[in-house]
Amino acid sequence: MMELRRRVAYRSDFWINFFGQTFFSLIIAYYLWSSIFKTTGKTEMNGFTMQSMIFYYLVAPLVFRIQQGLGIGxxxxxxxEGSLNKYLLYPVEFFKFKLSTYLATSFFFATQLFVILGVYQIFFYDENIFQFHLLNIIFFLLALLGSTLIYFYLxxxxxxxxxxxxxxxxxxxxxxxxxxxxxGALIPLTFFPIGVQSLLNMTPFPYLIHFPVAVLTKGLxxxxxxxxxxxxxxWICIFYAVAKLVWNKGSYSYSGVGI
Amino acid sequence: MRRYLRLYFYFIKFSLSKAMQFRLDFFFRIFMDIVFYLVQFFFFNIIYKHTTLLAGWDLEQMNLFVAAFIFADAFHMTVFANNSWWFPISINQGKLDYYLTKPVSSFFFIGFKELAANSFLNLIIATGVLYYFLQPFILDVPKWQISSFILLLLHGAFLYYMIYMIFLLPVFWTGSDRGFADIFYAAEKITHRPDGIFTGFFRRFFLTILPFSMIASYPTRFLFTETEQLSIFTDIAIGSGIVYIIVFILWKLGLRNYSSASS
Incomplete structure (x- = not known):
């Protein structure tokens, strides 16, 4: 709750930034891909029509934003800054505290995504691109949670x-x-050469953006x-273990500025 | 003028010693920008696997355009980026008082006080990249046109900073510590796309009100054209002039509204 309150402290900034970001992302994607579809004369490229491409660029940046949680730093x-000191006095473990505030922020950005999906469903409904199936939404939420946890521990x-x-x-x-x-936030991964796609599948990256968006749009x-x-x-288990290890080693080096 | 140059020399000296305090960050910032450059080239190279032309440009021309915006970005990162990053925080925390009391232009002080030493190394790399991708055109294009192209890119870096200020100056009224930086970061990606993809209202919009296309795309177009040089110069002068006037007015109004949070 504290994190949510902090996020909406500057309400006008928050909403203007949100709509501004969405607006510019869409404008750039629309004109870029219109130009590509027009030049090639194709109506479908690597599984995307122009409409589904726009929907992809509507959802992918927001999925990316959700997993960023509290952001860098x-x-x-x-x-x-030594403010880690104060957490030593809290009756809750630092990791758990940070994870809960991180997820709270992600949750807040997730509500933005659902506002956008709602608007899309009402005004631009196209059953070939996106349908509001409860099961898809549940799997999508699970995929979002998974990608956020991977990014958090990483x-x-x-x-x-x-x-x-x-x-x-x-x-x-x-x-x-x-x-x-x-x-896949900049360009859908299906546009990458096949060899690169196979290599990427051995890394956690496709599971961060490409997979949640595919769950929402295609219902895998x-x-x-x-x-x-x-x-x-x-990947969550691997990064959790490494994060714990690095954290434990690092905490011995902590000098506690300001104590 | 001499006073300002001397002051800038001290800014550079101070920035260098500050940069070396965080060695990992120093070298990682260089690496960070290299990753950014690679991503831009890969992005367009993947697109050109599916098309031969984009906005009328082939891959060779597009690579030069990418090198051009990388160069403008590196120059901006070196000279202005750190300063614009701290600007809204200074307003939010009332630290602007410190600059207002100095016997020099506070706008100059805020814009130039910190030079990013690590980004300077990236500027050298970006210059090399630009030189490399200029090679296929160097024999066919007159020297004055190439020199003007470089000058237009340097101007583009300053224009980028001034457009950024339009998004940051509202902090005088909103009081937040970021202004509308998030919108700016979404909008500035227009700089990374050739102006030829935009049509109609938005094309005019990105050439006048928010002239992101003037930063690198128009200078690159200037290099390729044989007949439109004058009209491109005129468009850049008009687009930039509008931005400079808006920044000047917002700065003056903002100072009048500044309440100094900490005093």
Whole structure:
């Protein structure tokens, strides 16, 4: 609740930023892909029509935003500024506290996504692109939760480097660039060469953006869903273990500025 | 003028020593920008696997356009980016007082006080990349046109900063510590797309009210054209002039409205 209150403290900023971001993302995607479809003379490319492409660019940036949670510096800033000290006095474990505030922020951005989906359903309904099936929505929410947890633990690993190197903002930005491109926020992964797609499938990136969007729009078959969720759980466990290890090592190096 | 140059020299000296305090971040920022450059090239190279032309440009021309906006971005990152990042925070926390009391232009102080030393290394890399992708055109294009192209890109970097300020200056009224930076980051991606893809109202919009297409796309178009140089120059002058007037007015009004949060 505290995190949600903080998020809406500057309401006008929040909503203007939200609609502005969505508006510009769509405008750029629309004109770019209109130009490509027009030049090639095709009506479908790699499983996308012009309409489904626009829907993809409506959803993918918001999915990407959801998993970003608290954003870059959510742990490294506490370490660098010494505000980690205060968490030592809280009657709750630091990791759990951060995870809950991270998920609260993600939840808040998820509500934005559902506002957009609602508007789309009312004004631009096209059954070939998106249908409001309860089961799809449940799987989509699970995929969102999974991708957010993967990104959270991956971020914790990089953020914890602040124990040794103080300022690690740029490391977070590199992770964001990589996720945006290799996860499919910039361009759908089906446009990548087949060899690259196979390589990417061995990494966690497709499960961050491409997979949740595919669950929402295409309603994947049960076997694919099951195997993808299994792989997601695998990555969550791996990153959780590494994050714990790095955190435990790093906490011995913590100097506690300001104590 | 000499006073400002001397002041800028001290800004550079201070920025260099500050940058070396965080060594990992220093080198990672270089790596970060290289990743950004690679992503841009990969993006268009993937698109050109599915089409031969985009906005009338082939892959060779598009690579030069990407190199052009990377160069403008690197120049902006080196000279202005750190300063614009801190600007809304200074207003939010009432730290603007410190700059207002200095015997120099506060707008100059805010815009130039910190130079990103690590990004300067990226500027060298970006210059090399631009030079590399210019090679196929260097024999066919007159030297004055190439020099004007570089000058237009440097101007593009300053224009980028000024457009960013339009999104940041509202903090004088909203009081937040980010302004409308999130919208800016969504909108600035127009810089990364060739202006030829836009048509109608939005084409005019991105050439006048928010002239992102003037930063790198129009300078690149200037290089390729044989007949439209004058009209491109005129368009850039008009588009930039509108932005500079808006920033000037917002800055003056903002200062009048500034309440100094901490004093």
């Amino acid at each position: 959510f742990i490294s800033r506490d370490i660098y 971020s914790v690993i990089f953020e914890s480097l602040a124990f040794w190197y103080d300022n690690v903002w740029s490391v977070g930005v590199v992770l964001r660039f990589a996720t945006s491109f290799l996860g 078959p049960a076997t694919e869903l099951l195997s993808s969720f299994g792989i997601m759980i695998f």
